[in-house]
Amino acid sequence: QVQLQESGPGLVKPSETLSLTCTVSGGSVSSDNHYWSWIRQPPGKGLEWIGYMHYTGASAYTHSLKSRATMSVDTSKNQFSLKLSSVTAADTAVYYCARALPRPVLDPWGQGTLVTVSS
Amino acid sequence: EVLLTQSPGTLSLSPGERATLSCRASQSVSNNYLAWYQQKPGQAPRLLIYGASSRATGIPDRFSGSGSATDFTLTISRLEPEDSAVYYCQQYGASCSFGQGTKLEIK
Numbered sequence: 001q002v003q004l005q006e007s008g009p010g011l012v013k014p015s016e017t018l019s020l021t022c023t024v025s026g027g028s029v030s031s032d033n034h035y036w037s038w039i040r041q042p043p044g045k046g047l048e049w050i051g052y053m054h055y056t057g058a059s060a061y062t063h064s065l066k067s068r069a070t071m072s073v074d075t076s077k078n079q080f081s082l083k084l085s086s087v088t089a090a091d092t093a094v095y096y097c098a099r100a101l102p103r104p105v106l107d108p109w110g111q112g113t114l115v116t117v118s119s
Numbered sequence: 120e121v122l123l124t125q126s127p128g129t130l131s132l133s134p135g136e137r138a139t140l141s142c143r144a145s146q147s148v149s150n151n152y153l154a155w156y157q158q159k160p161g162q163a164p165r166l167l168i169y170g171a172s173s174r175a176t177g178i179p180d181r182f183s184g185s186g187s188a189t190d191f192t193l194t195i196s197r198l199e200p201e202d203s204a205v206y207y208c209q210q211y212g213a214s215c216s217f218g219q220g221t222k223l224e225i226k
Binding site for chain 1: 120154209212214215
């Protein structure tokens with residue numbers, strides 16, 4: 001079965017760029033039928049979809065983060081990544097990666113990684 | 120942006136009872152593209168229902184989804200202690216957005 005695992009720095013300074021990677025096992029990021037998604041959850045709060053990407057380059061982002069978020073897919077490493085620029089304390093959250101269908105039905109999810117934005 | 124409002128905020132029920140969770144959209148959800156997720160403390164969310172009423176793989180038939188347009192319901196019958204969790208609805212008909220969640224407590 002497909003499993004996903006997030007990795008990246010747990011602490012990022014304000015105004016810098018947050019970079020996370022999701023490693024996929026038991027499946028291929030080159031699947032024609034799936035997209036690869038990022039979601040975040042501030043501590044004690046609800047879920048926010050960031051966006052998703054297909055290995056061909058097709059992508060969609062939530063409007064509020066579109067100007068700062070960039071996703072990519074590395075088929076050689078079976079990974080996909082998120083970069084979020086100009087971070088502030090409001091970007092502190094648990095970041096999840098997930099597999100998505102062509103519509104963002106999200107299943108399964110990685111275990112999540114906490115990223116704190118602080119100097 | 121489609122806003123989703125979930126009610127109640129918290130629900131406290133006993134084992135064996137039935138839980139009814141509501142999700143109301145600010146505008147009609149196209150093609151009933153509405154999903155439900157379960158999140159237990161310290162865990163990632165898990166997909167329960169998609170397309171308003173289709174159960175995801177491995178989800179017990181105690182979980183059922185219904186509704187259309189702007190009003191959707193997740194029903195959990197014969198509650199078990201392990202059903203304690205926060206439940207989120209998600210629309211994916213116009214971009215993607217989540218409700219604020221309903222916390223289900225099993226007494």
